[in-house]
Amino acid sequence: MSLEKRPLTLTINDKPVGPIDVPVGMPMIDFLHGYLNLTGTHFGCGQGVCHACTVMELRPDGSATESRTCISDAHFFNGKSIRTIEGHAQRDANGEVRELTPVQQAFIDHFSFQCGYCTAGFVAGATVFIDQLKRKPVKRAELETAIEASLDDHICRCTGYVRYYEAVKSVALATPGCVVD
Amino acid sequence: MRSHGLLRKILLALLVIIILFALAVFFGLFRTSSVAPGVAQPLSDAQMQELRPRGRELALVGDCFGCHSKPQGPMGAGGLAIGTPFGTLHSTNITPDPTHGIGGYTRADFHRVLRDGIAPGNRNLYPAMPYVFTHLTRPEDIDALYAYFMSLPPIAQANVPNTGAFRLPVRQFMNFWNLLNFPNRQPPDDPQRSAQWLRGGYLVEGLGHCAACHTPQNVMMGTDFSRPLQGGEIDGMRVPDITAATLTQRGFNVDTLSQYLSTGIAPQGTAFAGMYTVVHFSTGAMESGDVEAVATYLLTGPDGKIAAPAAPPAPLPAATAADTPASATTATGDAATATAAATGSGADLTAGRLSYMSACAGCHGANGEGIPNVAPAMKGNSTLAMADPHNLISVVLNGVPTQTFPGGQRMYAMPGFAHLLSDQEIAELATWARAEWGGQAKPVTEAQVGAMPRSRD
Numbered sequence: 068m069s070l071e072k073r074p075l076t077l078t079i080n081d082k083p084v085g086p087i088d089v090p091v092g093m094p095m096i097d098f099l100h101g102y103l104n105l106t107g108t109h110f111g112c113g114q115g116v117c118h119a120c121t122v123m124e125l126r127p128d129g130s131a132t133e134s135r136t137c138i139s140d141a142h143f144f145n146g147k148s149i150r151t152i153e154g155h156a157q158r159d160a161n162g163e164v165r166e167l168t169p170v171q172q173a174f175i176d177h178f179s180f181q182c183g184y185c186t187a188g189f190v191a192g193a194t195v196f197i198d199q200l201k202r203k204p205v206k207r208a209e210l211e212t213a214i215e216a217s218l219d220d221h222i223c224r225c226t227g228y229v230r231y232y233e234a235v236k237s238v239a240l241a242t243p244g245c246v247v248d
Numbered sequence: 249m250r251s252h253g254l255l256r257k258i259l260l261a262l263l264v265i266i267i268l269f270a271l272a273v274f275f276g277l278f279r280t281s282s283v284a285p286g287v288a289q290p291l292s293d294a295q296m297q298e299l300r301p302r303g304r305e306l307a308l309v310g311d312c313f314g315c316h317s318k319p320q321g322p323m324g325a326g327g328l329a330i331g332t333p334f335g336t337l338h339s340t341n342i343t344p345d346p347t348h349g350i351g352g353y354t355r356a357d358f359h360r361v362l363r364d365g366i367a368p369g370n371r372n373l374y375p376a377m378p379y380v381f382t383h384l385t386r387p388e389d390i391d392a393l394y395a396y397f398m399s400l401p402p403i404a405q406a407n408v409p410n411t412g413a414f415r416l417p418v419r420q421f422m423n424f425w426n427l428l429n430f431p432n433r434q435p436p437d438d439p440q441r442s443a444q445w446l447r448g449g450y451l452v453e454g455l456g457h458c459a460a461c462h463t464p465q466n467v468m469m470g471t472d473f474s475r476p477l478q479g480g481e482i483d484g485m486r487v488p489d490i491t492a493a494t495l496t497q498r499g500f501n502v503d504t505l506s507q508y509l510s511t512g513i514a515p516q517g518t519a520f521a522g523m524y525t526v527v528h529f530s531t532g533a534m535e536s537g538d539v540e541a542v543a544t545y546l547l548t549g550p551d552g553k554i555a556a557p558a559a560p561p562a563p564l565p566a567a568t569a570a571d572t573p574a575s576a577t578t579a580t581g582d583a584a585t586a587t588a589a590a591t592g593s594g595a596d597l598t599a600g601r602l603s604y605m606s607a608c609a610g611c612h613g614a615n616g617e618g619i620p621n622v623a624p625a626m627k628g629n630s631t632l633a634m635a636d637p638h639n640l641i642s643v644v645l646n647g648v649p650t651q652t653f654p655g656g657q658r659m660y661a662m663p664g665f666a667h668l669l670s671d672q673e674i675a676e677l678a679t680w681a682r683a684e685w686g687g688q689a690k691p692v693t694e695a696q697v698g699a700m701p702r703s704r705d
Contacts, residue, residue, distance in 0.1 A: 072601070091602065091605050091606075092605050092609060092614050094610060110481065114619055114622045114623075114660065115610065115611055115622070115660060116622065117607065118659050138610030138611050139606065139607065139608065139610055140605055140606035140607070140610065141606075142602065142605070142606040143606035143607050145606075
C-alpha cells in the first residue's frame, strides 16, 4: 500500500515552502524534522499535552497564536504561515544568529531552562503572550496571573516555571505598551 | 333583550366560577399532600444514625450536590445559578445550618419538600427542584435522606436571591403548573420483573430524575411523560434518547452502560456537558449494585427483555466510495452512488476526510481509535450516531475542557475549532465522520454550522 500524498504549500519563518508532496496523516513535527531539517521543535508527549512542540502561527491579520505540531497534520497548515524556533532570532547573511529576541534573551538572562527540551515551546508561547499584551495590555497587578494563565499549559519537567515566568514578566515590563497602571 | 340579559347572567356566573376556581388553585385548595402519615413524630438519634449510610447513597443517586453546590464551592451550600427564560434561580443551602440551611426542618417538613414540592411556610418550590421525581421516594428512604443531610457539616452561607420574574411574588402560581405537570406517579411495580429491574426503575423514575433532562419538555417546561426518555434539550445541547431500543442500537449492554455511568468512559464515548457533572457527583460515586440496576432498567425493553447490543454502524458506502473512487465501478457501485447522492457529493466527503486527517486524527486517530486518557474514540461513538448533528458540531466549534473521571482517568482538553476551520470545512468534516462512524447519511450543511452558538467572540 502506497502512502496517500497531497501537495502542501505554506510559509515557514517568512520563507515560502512547497508545493511539496506530503503524506496525508503526517504530523507537522515529522514534516519539520524529516523534510526541512528544522529539528529545533521538540517532540514530547505526542498527545498535545506537554506543549513542547508548540510553534507560532502567524495570522493574516498580524496576530499570532500557538499551534501544537505533534497533534496537527502537516496539511493542517496548508496555506498558513508559521514561525518555528529557528525563525525567532535575527540572522546574518550566513545564517548565523546576530541577535536573540527579547524573550529568548530574557530566558538566558534568568537561567530559565535546564535541559532545554521544553524551551522552544516556551519561546513560542511567551512570544505569543507578549504580542497579545501589546494588543491588549493588562494591569500591572494582574500581570503575574496573566502570565500563569497564558503559559499554564506548557510543561517543564525540570520545573523551571518560576524562572520562565520571571523572565516573561521582565520582558512585559520592559516592553512599552504591555502593562498599564 | 331578555335573552341578552340571561346570556349576560350566564356569562357572569361562568366568569365567577372560573375566578373562584383559579383562586382555589392559587391558594392550594387542590393541592393534596402525599406525605406519609406518622412523619410528625421525630426520628430518634439511634434511628438517625442507622439511616445515614442509606441516605448518603440516595443523595448520590439524586445528584443533590450537582445543583446544590457551586463548582469549587462548599458541598450543599447552594448558590448555583440556574438560567430560565424568566430569570435566574439559585439553588439553596441544604446543609443543616439553622439560619441559612435546612437545620430548622422537621422530619415532616423534609417529607413535604420531597413528596409535594412545598417548603416550610407553605412555600411552593420552583420545579427546577425535581420534586416531580423525588415525589416517588418511599417514606423510609426520605427518612434516610433526612438523617444524612442533618449529619452534614452546617455551612452558614446565605442563599442568593433569584432574579427576573422570580423577584416577584410568583411562587403560588406554581400551583397552576403543578395541576398540569405534576402527576401522581408511582414507582414501576411490575411483579414479573426482577428485583434489580424494580430497584433500577425506582431510582431512574424517582430520585435519579434521569427524565428531567432525557425527556422532552412541554410548552410549560414540564416533563412530557408521554415521551419518556426519548431525549431532550438543556443548556444548548441535545440530550440523547436513552430508551432501551436506542441504547442497544448504540451498542450498550449492562456492562458497558454501567461502565459509562460509573467511570464516565465507555466504548460509546465519554460523558461531557451536563452528563459530566452527573457522573462526577452522582453515578460515578453510587454503589455498583445501584448503577447496574439503573443500567438494567434502562436497557430492558417493553417486552421485559434486554436486546443484544447492535454492532457499530458500518461505514456508509458513500464514505468508502470517496476513499477509493475506483470502488464505484464494482458491483456495489450503484448502491454507493445512490447513497453518495443522499450523503452529499463524493468531493465533499473527500474534503471532510482530509479535514479530519489534518485537524482531528492526531488525537482521535486515523481510524477513529482515539488515545486512552487523552481523546475519546470516534469509531463507535454515540454522539456521531445521533440523528441530530447538533452536539457534534457544538463540540467541534467550542471544544471540551480537560476532564477528570473516577478512578484517576482523564481526557485532555479539546480546543474549539471555530477559529481554525471554516463553517464549510466543519460541515464537511461532520458529514464525513457521521457517515464513516455514525451510520448517518444526512449531510451537515454550512448553514447549520453557521447557526450554532459559539462559546467565545
